[in-house]
Amino acid sequence: MDTEFVRVAYMIVVLSMYVNIGVSLYAALAKPNLVKKIIALTILGDSVNTFIILVGYRFWRPGVFLQPPVLTNLRPTSEVIRQFLEKAVDPIPQALVLTAIVINLAVTVFLATVALHMYRHFGTVNMDVVGRLKRYEVRKEMA
Amino acid sequence: MNLATWVTDFIVFSMPFYFAAFALYIARAIKGPTVPDMVLAVDALSYDLAAFLVLLGILFRAPIMIPCAIVLVLWVYALDIYMAKYFEAGEIGE
Amino acid sequence: MRSGRRWLRCVAPAIMAFVVYIVYTGAARLYDITTGAIAAVAVGALMGTLVVADWRKSLSIRRLGWLALYTLKYFFVHEVRAHAEMIRKCLGPKMDISPSIVRVPIRSRTGFGVTMVSIAITNTPGTVVVDLDEEKGVLYVHWLFTKTLVDSEAYREVAEDFDRYAQRVFE
Amino acid sequence: MMAVDIVMGLLAASALISVIATVLAVQARDLLKAVIFSALQSVAYTLMYFMLMAPDIVLVYAAVAVGIYPLILILLIKKVGRYEV
Amino acid sequence: MLRDVAFAVTLVVFIVLLAVATGLGGLGPLPPPRLRPLAVNVLNTTYNPYYAARNFTADAPEAVTAVVWDYRGLDTVFETAVFYGAIIGALALYREVSKRVEESRPRGLSTIVKVSTAVMVVAIAAVGVSTAMHGQLTPGGGFQAGSIIAVAPVVLLVVFSKSFLEKAGVRYAKMVALRSAALVGIGLAALAVAIAAGAMGCWGYVLQNQPKPDAPLGYPPRALDVPSGGSLMVFNVLEMLAVAAGFTVVFLVLSTSEKLAKEEVVGEEHGY
Amino acid sequence: MSSLVSWILVGVGQALVIIGIFCDLAASIMMLRLPNFFARLHALTVGSVGGAFIPLIGAALIAAGCDFLGPYRWFMAGGAVVTAIIEYVLAGAGTHAIARAVYRAKAAPLKPIVADKLAEDRGGEER
Numbered sequence: 001m002d003t004e005f006v007r008v009a010y011m012i013v014v015l016s017m018y019v020n021i022g023v024s025l026y027a028a029l030a031k032p033n034l035v036k037k038i039i040a041l042t043i044l045g046d047s048v049n050t051f052i053i054l055v056g057y058r059f060w061r062p063g064v065f066l067q068p069p070v071l072t073n074l075r076p077t078s079e080v081i082r083q084f085l086e087k088a089v090d091p092i093p094q095a096l097v098l099t100a101i102v103i104n105l106a107v108t109v110f111l112a113t114v115a116l117h118m119y120r121h122f123g124t125v126n127m128d129v130v131g132r133l134k135r136y137e138v139r140k141e142m143a
Numbered sequence: 144m145n146l147a148t149w150v151t152d153f154i155v156f157s158m159p160f161y162f163a164a165f166a167l168y169i170a171r172a173i174k175g176p177t178v179p180d181m182v183l184a185v186d187a188l189s190y191d192l193a194a195f196l197v198l199l200g201i202l203f204r205a206p207i208m209i210p211c212a213i214v215l216v217l218w219v220y221a222l223d224i225y226m227a228k229y230f231e232a233g234e235i236g237e
Numbered sequence: 238m239r240s241g242r243r244w245l246r247c248v249a250p251a252i253m254a255f256v257v258y259i260v261y262t263g264a265a266r267l268y269d270i271t272t273g274a275i276a277a278v279a280v281g282a283l284m285g286t287l288v289v290a291d292w293r294k295s296l297s298i299r300r301l302g303w304l305a306l307y308t309l310k311y312f313f314v315h316e317v318r319a320h321a322e323m324i325r326k327c328l329g330p331k332m333d334i335s336p337s338i339v340r341v342p343i344r345s346r347t348g349f350g351v352t353m354v355s356i357a358i359t360n361t362p363g364t365v366v367v368d369l370d371e372e373k374g375v376l377y378v379h380w381l382f383t384k385t386l387v388d389s390e391a392y393r394e395v396a397e398d399f400d401r402y403a404q405r406v407f408e
Numbered sequence: 409m410m411a412v413d414i415v416m417g418l419l420a421a422s423a424l425i426s427v428i429a430t431v432l433a434v435q436a437r438d439l440l441k442a443v444i445f446s447a448l449q450s451v452a453y454t455l456m457y458f459m460l461m462a463p464d465i466v467l468v469y470a471a472v473a474v475g476i477y478p479l480i481l482i483l484l485i486k487k488v489g490r491y492e493v
Numbered sequence: 494m495l496r497d498v499a500f501a502v503t504l505v506v507f508i509v510l511l512a513v514a515t516g517l518g519g520l521g522p523l524p525p526p527r528l529r530p531l532a533v534n535v536l537n538t539t540y541n542p543y544y545a546a547r548n549f550t551a552d553a554p555e556a557v558t559a560v561v562w563d564y565r566g567l568d569t570v571f572e573t574a575v576f577y578g579a580i581i582g583a584l585a586l587y588r589e590v591s592k593r594v595e596e597s598r599p600r601g602l603s604t605i606v607k608v609s610t611a612v613m614v615v616a617i618a619a620v621g622v623s624t625a626m627h628g629q630l631t632p633g634g635g636f637q638a639g640s641i642i643a644v645a646p647v648v649l650l651v652v653f654s655k656s657f658l659e660k661a662g663v664r665y666a667k668m669v670a671l672r673s674a675a676l677v678g679i680g681l682a683a684l685a686v687a688i689a690a691g692a693m694g695c696w697g698y699v700l701q702n703q704p705k706p707d708a709p710l711g712y713p714p715r716a717l718d719v720p721s722g723g724s725l726m727v728f729n730v731l732e733m734l735a736v737a738a739g740f741t742v743v744f745l746v747l748s749t750s751e752k753l754a755k756e757e758v759v760g761e762e763h764g765y
Numbered sequence: 766m767s768s769l770v771s772w773i774l775v776g777v778g779q780a781l782v783i784i785g786i787f788c789d790l791a792a793s794i795m796m797l798r799l800p801n802f803f804a805r806l807h808a809l810t811v812g813s814v815g816g817a818f819i820p821l822i823g824a825a826l827i828a829a830g831c832d833f834l835g836p837y838r839w840f841m842a843g844g845a846v847v848t849a850i851i852e853y854v855l856a857g858a859g860t861h862a863i864a865r866a867v868y869r870a871k872a873a874p875l876k877p878i879v880a881d882k883l884a885e886d887r888g889g890e891e892r
Binding site for chain 5: 006010011014015018019021022023025026029030054055056057058059068069070071072073074076078081084085088090091092094095098099101102103105106107109110112113114116117120
């Protein structure tokens, strides 16, 4: 069992999750287009969710195949349940993420409708232009 | 010879070929001069990934993970349809 | 009368939903069969009118037999031949492809028949249905290895077998 | 035992693919391309969830991220215009 | 230009800081060598016929569904309510548009796509219902089944058209009613045991699944010949309806044609 | 006896999976090699029928033959078969849908082409 390889691969996965989080945060903050912001936000949410599941993963032991946390024996003896505990991964992060994904979707739907309304009012979804338009409006009202 | 080790070895040896195919598909998905090309590459990638997921389920001794493949196939079809509708119609709900 | 016909139209989709349910579940315990029956009735009632236009055709055993025969022949003959041709020609040192869009007039007219022929043509490597004209019954097929540009010969090359079986199954 | 190396290698590979897809999606001027790159990233994440033994998450995530986000985004793009200026 | 450089530097610093924190063990050893105690408890009791664990069991072999709807069921009920709220919030922006029915002639995609989609929708629905009904035995459950079943109306919406769906009876008001009914059903299923216990004069909990030592009532542990997970089955079916109806109504509203929406929005602005 | 049946099932399944891998590699190479979008459609066909449908059936046979997977192997086999059938129909329909849409929207170049009867019938301009 090559533990060094496992550590390196695991570190690569964690690092790429960080890179994804960072890059999508950058896009959500810096890109002016609302649609691009929404895309970046979905990627951000997914990366965080992946990271949570990754924390719930467990180390492989030699000769044991990890299993999803589902008991496949419908008449379990105590021996079966003990083996299940040896093999199964942590179900709690998965349950948390399950609802988090649906919440993310709801938020995205809401943002999409808001962006659409913004487009209908301003004729654009570029936030730089929208800011300029609003400044112009405010200046006109002040004068 | 044991059936379990035979099947495991077979799947393990088939993996590099799948990886090579996936890498080429991803190359086309990234390179694709037009958007439809990229859609085609993602499609082909996902259909093959569905087959690969079933083999991985056998490798992991986890037969209950099969619904993943079916869901992937269904939704990638949906991606196809959206793109077709985008190119063909004036509105998505038309 | 009308309601009776509507009810019969839902039978075939319900049977299909039940079969898919049981095959997908992979077990035939009492629980699976009961819930499967309930689900099949619900799905059939909701989708029946969408799928089936004529209940008599949908419940005919003879047509199903033709469909099974057709499936076997299709996979063992047409698919193998088309794959071999495609791989031989496109992976060779020089790709001798000669793409064109040809007219393929077909005899099937029902929606299911046209669909079956088109999907069979599309899923055979080398030919993809690009468009169709329903009134004239013409498929426009993108053909990678054009052998002919004449309509009737293209029909013989590309679609004849599928069309004959589709007529037997759906018309 | 080869399985652990395979799993970890696949995880790392799909994570790297998702990084590439994310970066491309963020920098693409054509929003439609950005949507497809985000779909590619979703497929990579789907493979990761499969490797992390989370079939329930795969079921939800594939539906949401490959099927519903692209529809929302394509609806938006169809209405607001394809190119990010 | 300066802004981009500043963002790039911040990005790199952010990633390096997180990586250093992780490398120094901020998350503990990764991957964790053994399960956490809470997970051990959950996995040990999720389907356990032995007496010592019976007080905590959910009687469902599927640990994730058991966690979602039993061990932290209250959280999930509120989460469903949040999803409902987000959809209502999105619909509120369209309150006028959503009442009108599209008059335009439906075009859709080609006949081939229509017929094959119509056939496959039956299979999709069967698969989705199977996922919900076996949510306590195999991977699946309310959210998963709902999102699989939502393929059907979404694909129909795209392949046929919005007006086709509306003619077929998938209307805005109906879907919102179904969604609300499913949410109410989830609430009632959560309260059912407590209400029944109150009526019978014994102790009972909200969101109680299996009988507890001090609360003798509960949902039946078996359905026919398989473990039912008690309330999990009810929750799964209701959540499937809720999620599918929610997705459908969102897409019905989002795909309103621009012409119709413009009329309403501009009309609002000018006060007529 | 049953072990012989298992071996036969696994053997047939493995043969199908090997065909699938071969088609898969061929499809991915073709996807890179062929010159334009309409030619690549055919590569997608090879990938979706030869590269996904056939190995899915093969995987179903392997799963049915593997006793060590326990009683849930029938769940896996049935699921793989359903996936294969759905994949077959949906891949064909999706390929056709996107081909038609791209042809109509002129979103990808059609050349090189020998003859275009569709443009002739539509009376459209030469592309």
